[in-house]
Amino acid sequence: MYGSKQVSPSRPIELSTPVGDETKTTTCYMCACRCGIKVHLQDGQVRYIEGNRDHPVNRGVLCAKGAAGIMQHTSPARLRKPLKRVGPRGEGPFVEIEWEEALATATGWLQRIRSTDPRKLAFFTGRDQSQAMTGWWAREFGTPNYAAHGGFCSVNMAAGGFYSIGGSFWEFGEPDWEHAKYLLMLGVAEDHSSNPIKIGLGKLKGRGAKFVSVNPIRTGYSAIADEWVGIRPGTDGLWIMSLIHELLKAGAIDFDYLVRYTNAPWLVYHGGDEDGLFVRDAKGRPQAWDAKIGAIADALAPDITPSLTGEAKLADGRRAVPAFRLLAERFVDARYAPDAIAETTGVSAATTKRIAAELAHVAFSEAITLDVPWTDWAGRRHEKTVGRPISIHAMRGISAHSNGFHTCFAIHVLQMLLGAIDCPGGFRYRPPFPKAIPAGRPAGKFRDIAPGKALSGMPLGFPMGPEDLLVTPEGDAVRIDKAFSWEYPLAGHGLLHMVISNAYRGDPYPIDTLMMFMANMTWNSAMNTGGTVDMLTERDPATGEYKIPHIIYADAYLSEMVAYADLILPDTTYLERHDCISILDRPISEADAVQDAIRQPVVAPDRDVRPFQSVLLDLGARLGLPGMVTAEGTPRYADYADYIVNHERSPGIGLLMGWRGKGGASHISGAPNPEQLDRYIENGCFFRYKLPPEHQYFRMANKGYLEWATSVGFAPNPDQIILQIYSEPLQRFRLAASGIGPIQAPKAHRARIKTYFDPLPFWYPPFEEATVGKEFPFHAVTQRPMHMYQSWGSQNAWLRQITSSNQIYIHKDRAAELGIADNDWVWIISHHSRVKAQAALTSGQNADTVWTWNAIGKRRGAWRLDADAPESTRGFLLNHVISELLPDRGGYRYANADPVTGQAAWFDLRVRIEKAEPDDAQQTEPAMAELPSMPGMRAAPKILTYGQQFRDRRTKS
């Protein structure tokens, strides 16, 4: 019956066509992961982007976002020329202007601010990967009002880690993927460290290690976990404390680790003016009770036999107890028993007990030994490196709650109790971490700010006590976002989510210019999106001026924010620019190696756009900012590439570590080398220094490592970094709030500080849940899909074919109770507002939780999508129902944030779900007006045949 037999195709298949005519390496920027890529070009066009197999971050793999880079690079939403607003904000029209006019306009606004009151410039960057430079620019300008997006992302993780273990998750530490036998992952959305985590999970599961994912939602990583624990959002801390309870009761604690590496034995005053502070000798050295000699001893001395229990009576009659005793007393309490926390967390007592038993079993019965000798801080040589093979990793599901700091702190305490920090199989630091606890104080004290003057240091840092706060003599905030004030003392990454709201209200003061980069603050980066838009467009009735008079915005794309700026500085795509992934910023090191990287332009822009960092340097030179001009007043740096190579933060320390010094012979530190970028390019655009085996573990107490770290400037001295189960800086704030000491907290904030600056971790219900009550029975959270990164994804012609609208996911049992079926339109109602969305029913989620994919919904007119694109008609933004302020309490509204760090509490959101009345619209609400288009933009094609050109070329040849 078969008529024609196919023998060979009508034309031979070309099996060995070269991928392109040129290949360049650079670093991906389709998300925050910073993987190495090889970009294949054909006739100057991008043919194929692949993971660089030699690159340590991704080792040749590339995620969906990275593979869609061509569509980002060629997006019709790319801005093409500087723009100036000539109509009302948000409505347009805009006109194209030349760069000279744009820069002169910006310089005029900024010059006036700098010569009068530098605080009136608020400079906030979003998903900025050049914070080492942008923060330095703010410092040279003299404004303390600088931060990037960390305050609404993960400052709770950073602070929770830096104050306890001198490191953290994500860029600062990682599971020991090679040796871990048990991985406990909490609140990890599918975006952060995306390729390294996936590579690691593949390895770990391949080895038969157990992977437990604690997450309200069973997607992504949780879907392949050996055990999924569908916890109720915001209760992870309580659950961790219950694990601690179980371990303490059983005595399943690594006591030797505690006395060697932590402050567990340090004596803490009980009562008096120094209540809760460590007992110190005249030199300030902490003291412990030496059980062998029965006397007080220097807690930092080697070979003492410190006691973890009991009570010491001091010579002056005061009493003191070891920090560990305070910790143990807290957590052996029955309120932390698995049965007591089961209802609150939604995790059965049997599960909690079993997981605690598994942790203890793996830590103490499956310990692993590597044949790697190392020498500890006291010079004692250890023939083997022994580890507790429990790795714990956590991320934004922990961070984005108002109790996130203490939850993160509790996770690190659990790791310390198990002895599972920087040991084989455990959590491992990524150098330059560990660092002194914590590293760096914020600059921008009240008296440090003056017209025409640079700040004395970088604007962000981590206070050690009330003396490090940035407050006025009256105790009010110095910064526009109130970071480092009595309201959010440890706000190490600032509070980006409060800038517009505070500036609009003039609280603590009005500003003149808001300058932003890559921060989509009228859409997915804002809480209270509609309200934020109103704040940007409201005028002062007295002057007729906008409440925030000037807005300068830099972005590569037509994001929702563009129409609300007065001056738009178009940025390049990531394939058209230099960048540096600096150790001074958010490092890309791995546990075994120090690493940094660059981006190089692989194609030239076809538009009149400039890299924002080069524009900043140009502006800085025009303003005469100290570090940006020569003695003669001419620009010091030609562009960002010049800055990357030649700027020194301190002698020999610059943005890049590789190939410094004469001839590039010196690594990590050394004089600037004019050929440095060439060396990077030859090496695949990254630098890697692998630590010798004896420097790979126990680095908080590893003599060789600490000496090396000191020699290259990572550490101020080779002293042991003692991990903190008990945080004295927190207690200092607490004393200040108790009316003790030279600096005292304002009365209005005292009760809050006393409660939340507990030197030991504790759990409290997230603020919104505690405030709004049973009327809003569901938690509502978001996560990013693995194939999208924030608002960037939806303009991408390939990625939006995977997801172009989002639904609200509801557990099927709860949906049945509410009479809701798949695709029904529902109202998601919070105490603040409501948003309309389509329901999708699942069984793989915590039943008290509803959730959706973040930032799929788009405003009409943005991102060059058609007005009827599903992103705008069915896609919705949960941010509409999240308030940036907590409900009024005693006449004041604090930010919707963690009281310790100011971390935006996105995931505290509580809602109720109501079935919407049938209507004809079948669209999401609120439906904000369509945004104006910008002049000169390319039309979005109706059909896309990218790649035809490469085939045509082959056919011709």
Added chain:
Amino acid sequence: MTTLPAATDKKLGLVIDLDTCVGCHACAVNCKQWNSGGEMAPLTDQDPYGSEPSGVWFNRVHTYEVEAEDGGRTVHFPRSCLHCENAACVTVCPTGASYKRTEDGIVLIDEALCIGCKLCSWACPYGAREYDGHSGTMKKCTLCIDRIYNETLSEDERVPACVSTCPSSARHFGDLGDPTSKVSKLVEERGGYDLMPESNYRPTNKYLPPRPRNAVPRSGAPTELPPAPGSDQPFLGWLDRLLSR
């Protein structure tokens, strides 16, 4: 109607591990990218910025929830051409455009002969064929034939784009006709299976099932910790051994 080879020298194909696939779509998008400029270029996208974006994809990832007594699970399921030994998409082809290669078993389309009748897509039970309305031809997974034999690539790069990019090592490529190959051994060890074997299309690609999940205790661990002896004493009085710093 088109004839299948009686036998093929090799049976090149994919082994997909459903135990480690996290559903990230890396394989799907990398496939799209490679092939957009590759042998079957372009993989046209219609209405790419409009209300109904759709395009040609050789590989798509679906996510399912499976309910079961152990609490159920979420399964990510990548789907592409299985390069069947008994490929109905070939036998229904009226022009000879669809064919299976004798040397390696890869099922391909000769676009010059394709009239866009779509019989093959109706015949394929796995939904693996993709019609490009712009070119008027059927397109499909080529197993990256322009990569796997490409002498301009280093040897370790000569694998399909989806395999080369998979972050969680859930995709494997090799000769399933050779029982000693790595992929054949993987199928043997992990109980790899055919999709819809009852239909007798004899797919070359195999899927590895997820390992058992949920509340499987770590072997050797008790289900709960016993209290430490003397732990009822206040202030950890039981912790009486000397600890050395």
